[in-house]
Amino acid sequence: MAAAAAGPGTGSGPGDSPEGPEAEAPERRRKAHGMLKLYYGLSEGETAGRPPGSDPLDPTDLNGAHFDPEVYLDKLRRECPLAQLMDSETDMVRQIRALDSDMQTLVYENYNKFISATDTIRKMKNDFRKMEDEMDRLATNMAVITDFSARISATLQDRHERITKLAGVHALLRKLQFLFELPSRLTKCVELGAYGQAVRYQGRARAVLQQYQHLPSFRAIQDDCQVITARLAQQLRQRFREGGSGAPEQAECVELLLALGEPAEELCDEFLAHARGRLEAELQSLEAELGPSPPAPDVLEFTDLGGSGFVGGLCQVASAYQELFAAQGPAGAEKLAAFARELGGRYFALVERRLAQEQGSGDNSLLVRALDRFHRRLRAPGALLAAAGLAEAATEIVERVARERLGHHLQGLRAAFLGCLTDVRQALAAPRLAGKEGPGLAELLANVASSILSHIKASLAAVHLFTAKEVSFSNKPYFRGEFCSQGVREGLIVGFIRSMCQTAQSFCDSPGEKGGATPPALLLLLSRLCLDYETATISYILTLTDEQFLVQDQSPVTPVSTLCAEARETARRLLTHYVKVQGLVISQMLRKSVETRDWLSTLEPRNVRAVMKRVVEDTTAIDVQVGLLYEEGVRKAQSSDSSKRTFSVYSSSRQQGRYAPSYTPSAPMDTNLLSNIQKLFSERIDVFSPVEFNKVSVLTGIIKISLKTLLECVRLRTFGRFGLQQVQVDCHFLQLYLWRFVADEELVHLLLDEVVASAALRCPDPVPMEPSVVEVICERG
Amino acid sequence: MEDDAPVIYGLEFQIHIVDFDDENNIISKNVLLHQVGEIWHISTSPADKGVLATCYNKPSDSKVLTCAAVWRMPKELEPGGHESPDDSTSPAHTLELLCHLDNTAHGSMACVAWEPAGDGKKVISLADSHILLWDLQESSSQAVLASSASLEGKGQLKFTSGRWSPHHTGTQVATANDTTIRGWDTRSMSQIYCIENAHGQLVRDLDFNPNKQYYLASCGDDCKVKFWDTRNVAEPVKTLEQHSHWVWNVRYNHSHDQLVLTGSSDSRVILSNMVSISSEPFGHLVDDDDLSDQEERRPEGKSQEPPQDSVIATYEEHEDSVYAVDWSSADPWLFASLSYDGRLVINRVPRALKYHILL
Secondary structure, eight states: OHHHHHHHHHTOOSOOOSSOHHHHHHHHHHHHHHHHHHHHTOHHHHHHHSOTTOOTTOTTOTTSTTOOHHHHHHHHHHHSOHHHHHHHHHHHHHHHHHHHHHHHHHHHHHHHHHHHHHHHHHHHHHHHHHHHHHHHHHHHHHHHHHHHHHHHHHHHHHHHHHHHHHHHHHHHHHHHHHHHHHHHHHHHHHHHTOHHHHHHHHHHHHHHHHHTTTSHHHHHHHHHHHHHHHHHHHHHHHHHHHOOSOHHHHHHHHHHHHHTTOOHHHHHHHHHHHHHHHHHHHHHHHHHHHOSSSOOOOHHHHHHHHIIIIIHHHHHHHHHHHHHTGGGHHHHHHHHHHHHHHHHHHHHHHHHHHHHHHTTOOOHHHHHHHHHHHHHHTHHHHHHTGGGTHHHHHHHHHHHHHHHHHHHHHHHHHHHHHHHHHHHHHHHHHHHHHTOSOOOHHHHHHHHHHHHHHHHHHHHHHHHGGGOTTSTTTTSHIIIIIIIIIIIIIIIIIHHHHHHHHHHHHHHHOSOTTTTSSOHHHHHHHHHHHHHIIIIIHHHHHHHHHHHSOOOOOSOOOOHHHHHHHHHHHHHHHHHHHHHHHHHHHHHHHHHHHHHSOOSSOOOOOSOOHHHHHHHHHHHHHHHHHHHHSOOOOOOOOOTTHHHHHHHHIIIIIHHHHHSGGGOTTOHHHHHHHHHHHHHHSOOOOTTOOOOSSHHHHHHHHHHHHHHHHHHHHHTSOOOHHHHHHHHHHHHHHHHHHGGGSSOHHHHHHHHHHHHHHHHHTOSSOOOOOHHHHHHHHHHO | OTTBOOEEEEETTEEEEEEEETTTTEEEEEEEEOTTOEEEEEEEOSSOTTEEEEEEEEEOSSOEEEEEEEEEOOGGGSTTSSOOOOOTTSOOEEOEEEEEEOOTTTOOEEEEEEOTTSOSOEEEEEETTEEEEEEEETTTTEEEEEEEEEOOSSSOOOEEEEEEOSSGGGTEEEEEETTEEEEEETTTTEEEEEETTSSSSOEEEEEEOSSSTTEEEEEETTSOEEEEETTBOSSOSEEEOOOSSOEEEEEEOSSOTTEEEEEETTSOEEEEEOGGGSSSOSOOOOOHHHHHTOSSOOGGGOOOSSOOOEEEEEEOOOSSOEEEEEEOSSOTTEEEEEETTSOEEEEEOOHHHHHHHHO
């Protein structure tokens, strides 16, 4: 206040504030408050209100606590031009005035309050004086009361002590009475069978009797008690041994016996022995269920029985034991664990035997439910007796059963596949007997494919039960990982596809190489089946599997491509084998026809031999058969009437040019030279070349094999003139009909040319037939 | 002359004696006329290098009958004789007939086999379903039928091929008919073993392992070559499937029986290394440096360590079916093959393999 009052004096000057007083009011009020606060030392409020950046210690700050008028003036005078000095002077005067008027207002406003405050204080002074007097009176009264009270206590003291003593005696007498009555009470309790009560009494009295046993009367009581207790213990043991009553009662007996201070070890052995007896009875009843002759209850019922009977009993025993013999420490726990292990092992053996009986059946849901029960029931004792490893063993059993189921399903799938094959064989054989048209191979194929697929799906659905969420063991690591990836995907699906391929391939290796063992149509069908698997089915099945069994296992699995490659290889081998078998059939026909005929003394050819017609017929039949399952394939471009054109070339120029010199003995080399030159320009014919998956390639293979056989057979024979001509006719006939089946008709021409040329070489009198005559005969035939 | 490797092959009505001079790589040829007919089979006496037997077609008006005869070639053409300056322009020589093997009662002769390592007096011939043992007497000028046996069964049984085992002091002969291989004891002329369905189709040829007495190789129309242990004929010891058409010939190398030569009508000759069933011990060490700078190494010819059965080389020089292959009797590393078009190809075992076997 002093500083603020000094302010106006130093900076007084004329000039009014340019702003109205209303606008300035809040600013001024704040300033006034600030000063008050400053005065009362409330600096924190001020620092909060102060604009940031200004130094509170700055002596030039008008509102600052350390304002120094001299320094401020000095600063102003030094720094400011005159005009600004004038301005600040005016400003300051205005502010001082405002402050003055503020002060005045404050005083006026609060005047009344001051006055009333003074009055109040004066009144209070009077009142307090009155109160002091009354307090003094109260103090004296209290002193009198205290005095009286002390006197009463002193009088009662004596009596109180006597009462306390009497109460003590009374309690003692009661205890003594209890002790004296103890033997009779105990006897009564024992008679009534209230063993619990008796043991409690005995427990209460024991310590006292122990302590005062040097007194003869107490000693007598103690002796009595001991006799009775011994009898009690005897009876308890008796009851315990009889074992007729249930596990809880036995547990009670044991508890009482323990309280009687019987040796715990012996008791726990005995307890376990009894429990064993009971559980063994359970096991025996289970075993009786297993018995070979009676109609065994279904597996669900069996596991229920086992779960409620044996596992429940085991649970009770375990929990009772743990309660009773907790004090036994690790040795006791170990005993129990061994006990549980042994009995559990026998139980598992029984369950496994029962489950083994179940292996043959096809119903998975019942089995899974039974396993679920079994597993669930064993979780409780498993938690109680972690050391006995019951839960692990149970999980192992479940896993083993799951594995066996997988194996069973794999077997089932294989059997289904073989069954399909048998059906196909029958279907292939039947219409032939009835003399109908060839069987609808495409239809058979579709049947086989769909039947296998449905079997696979059924198997997948069946094993999927093992991983269902509600099944208690489905979240075990085995079922989450290995079961899905290794078991189902690898073991079941991949294993089945592999075994399917193997079964199919085994048809190629069958010892019946003469073609009698496997109907060729079956080979063809299997080949197409494998090819279909390669293109679509495998990836479909595997995707299905992966979707159903969300494989979380990281272990490596067989990629689709490998399986596809295997299937493709199988398809290729089957088709190749088909070609070989069919080629062999036609070859044998041709070979027999060449070997058995007497070519030297044959007559002039009038007809195409029947066997050639048969060959063409068979080839056509094969063409139809293959066409049912395989696509056409690519041929080399050719003109529609190419057979005739080629024939004319072959019959005119080649026949004369090629083997005319062969029977002029003077120039034997010419033949070789010519044939060699001719061969230089033709490609080598690979007789058993790999087959592609189309009809033309298959037919080409078969025809190649047949014609090569014809060629080799012809070379082993000697022909008369007409024999040669017959061969000519036959070859022309073959050429007329076979070219349409093959990819490159040039091949047929080459081979047939070779046959005729070879026949000419093997003929001592080679006079070829006129091409026109050959044509006429062929067209007639 | 050690380097000379005479090879004899038959073309109709002629027998060519081809001399191959290994040092100079020169081939010379002598022609012998065989006037009686077309030759189907030819075999030489093991005792007298001038004597050979042929099976030939005897032309007759309506039927072809294959007969067999024993011949002596002119002295100056005997292989290993003096170097004759003959070339193809010289007049052809004629064979001297020693004797006929009379087969009028037995049918066509399929082949003639001499007793190996014998004195050239015993010959087996196969005629249709009969197996005939002949004694050649008076320096082979007379053939006396010593004993015979015949196949019995349904249908027309016909022998296709036969070999005389070099073991058991020449008392065993193996024959092939259709898909069956049979072994015979020449003393009693009774069957000692029989491999039914040895091949899926016709068996074309047989050969005995020269060093292992119970081992037999066979080949046939199922494109396979099979190796048998005649003591246990239920299963072949080994099967090869390298050819793509009928295999006409299979021959063991005379001294190194892991080398097996096969010729087939797919125009290929395949030389295989059957180490696993050979008489030679496995895995003798080879200094690789010795092999490093060999010329003409065929990619297939490189045999690995440890040795495995493998194809050493496939010879594709022939343009047509190969009907005969054989090893040189003088040089174990030389062999010849003959094809339908009359081409005779003489090849050597790849040198790398040769040293591998020798060292």
